[in-house]
Amino acid sequence: MWRQPPYTPPNRMDDPPVSDTLEPGSTPAAPVADTDTNGRFARLRERTDELEMFISGLLAFALLAVPGRVFDAWAVSEVHADGIYWQALWFGFSTCVGLCYVLAIALIAHLAIRGYWVGLIGLKSNFPQGIRWDNVPFMGRTARTFYQARVVSLDQAIISADRAASTLFSTTLLFALTIAVIGLMSILAITVAAGIGSLFPHSDDVALAILLALVAVPLALGIGVGALDKMVAKRHARGGTSPRLERITHRLLAINQWFVPMRMLLPVQLMLQSNQRARHFMWLYFGAVMVAMMIGGVQAVGSMRFSMLDQYEVVTGEAVDQGMLSAHYESLRTEHDRLLRYPMIPADVIQGSRLRLFIPHQPKRENALAKRVCALPEGGNTAAGPEAATRAVQCLAKVWQVTLDGKPVPLDGFLPIERRDLEMRGLVGYLPLDALSPGRHDLLLVWNADGGKRGRERRREYRIPFWYAPEERR
Structure with a gap:
């Protein structure tokens, strides 16, 4: 095993003598470099x-x-x-x-x-x-x-x-x-x-403003130091002096050390x-x-796109949006769909008399909209007990519109739910299917129907076709 050789201090007796006195007009000699430094670094370099x-x-x-x-x-x-x-x-x-x-x-x-x-x-x-x-x-x-x-x-x-x-x-x-x-x-x-x-009441806005100010301080220091340094250099190039600007530059550099x-x-x-x-x-x-x-x-x-190499010219993304997406069916979802927080039903083929519909709630997208649409006291759901559940359902019912085969589905019978398996909260409802004929049926969910075409609060549509097959019940 290689061992680093012991450090041997340089022999100072070999250094040239330094006179105790200096001749008039002479300047002190520069310190003599350690002659062994290169040797030590060369051994380490090996x-x-x-x-x-x-x-x-x-x-x-x-x-x-x-x-x-x-x-x-x-x-x-x-x-x-x-x-x-x-x-x-x-x-x-x-x-x-x-x-x-x-x-x-x-x-x-x-x-x-x-x-x-x-x-x-x-x-x-x-x-x-x-x-x-x-x-x-x-x-x-x-x-x-x-x-x-x-x-x-x-x-x-x-x-x-x-x-x-x-x-x-x-x-x-x-x-x-x-x-x-x-x-x-x-x-x-x-x-x-x-x-x-x-x-403060509007905590997010205030926090964002403070964060921008904190980020701007080191940027302003860096730009200011660079500008002052160039000004000092130009004055020295013209033969002038600028001790005041140099002091200011040194002080800004000292402050900048706290950030870098x-x-x-x-x-x-x-x-x-x-x-x-x-x-x-x-x-x-x-x-x-x-x-x-x-x-x-x-x-x-x-992770949200089906493929980064999208060369589909026939079965396009628009065509699939009007067809079927695996993210809408819990039995078909994979790890690739984890960022697609879409409304979901258990499977594409439903055999029971009830259809479970899960509508996810996303704070990043819905908090600001809910504060305007629902007019909740203090800007949020501060109720306790059953009233908290009622307010949550009533608020999201103003944000979401649900239809089954073109007929409106009221959300007043839905309940708030916490899905640990999906790491999401939202609303869940059980739609009766006894009156439906066997075959294909279509759910349509619209989020923020009055929203525009762009932005976080744009109108979003989710189509979920499924097949009702009561004859296959066991």
Whole structure:
């Protein structure tokens, strides 16, 4: 097992003597660099490739398993939330999923580059003479001259691969730290905003305004520091001085330290930025942050769509909406339908004399509409006992319209229900079927019939065809 050699302090007696007195007009000499520093880092560098591969291999494939669990937790929780709490859940979900995917892809790429580097070293050790151009088959003089001018040597390829792997590994860690800092600061801001907003009547609006103000502070500080720094630089370029602006800039930078952990992030960021193409690095860095934030949205949309590669030109989505959707039938629902909170019946074929109809309630979509339509006291259902159930049914009856074969179905006989199997609450009713003839029948549910064509409160229609087969009763 490899052990790190014990640290030997540098021999200060070998340092050049420093005179106790200085000649007039002379300046103190700069501190002499520790001559052993490069040696110590060189010894440590001999093992960093193994440590990089160990860390990347340990994390890369483990991170690919995390987004599924995060998605399941979010899908179960987000249906119960509204306002700033739903936004907090969405931010946490999108941040975690994006971070996991971006880190996993970057670490897998790092493993590939580092593996390529290992292969190059193996070739170098076995073929120290390098490429023998004269022995390459099926290559003429012209092609050989072309490739010799463009193909690098094994030494150069090894150095380039090593640099690329180390740079990618450090950039990946910097990205992870940045997203973690953004997440922690966001959680703190959301907690403060929600706590202050709860003290006011319109809590969600107040909390959102406070949250926007808290987000605007670090952005304004960053923009202000950049603008003042450029103003100071222009004045110095013209030969002037601006001590007041410099003091203001330093104070703003000191305040900015409360929002950005400079000691943790800047050593890596500035090292990479100063040794790479600065503009390309920053575009790539911030682009990765934006992509990470978008991955969660893509996954959520993809979970609600039948297929991301929608090439159906005959059985289109509009045709299916007028036909049958598995999300409407509890016996046909799968994990793919978990984000489709649609009205449901037990199955597509009904044999009993009653049809159970479940109408889901979604706080994010219906709370604001119910406050306007139902005119509930204090903006919510604050009743107790049987009155609470009555108010809930009466309110949702104004939001939903139900018809069976074109005939209105009153909702006054429905009851509030909590479905732990579906992780939803809503209304449930049992529609009598004895008067119906065997065969196909159609349920039509309309949500917010007076709503427009766009937006969260747009009119929504749900068609649920089913087949009544009383002769198949057992």
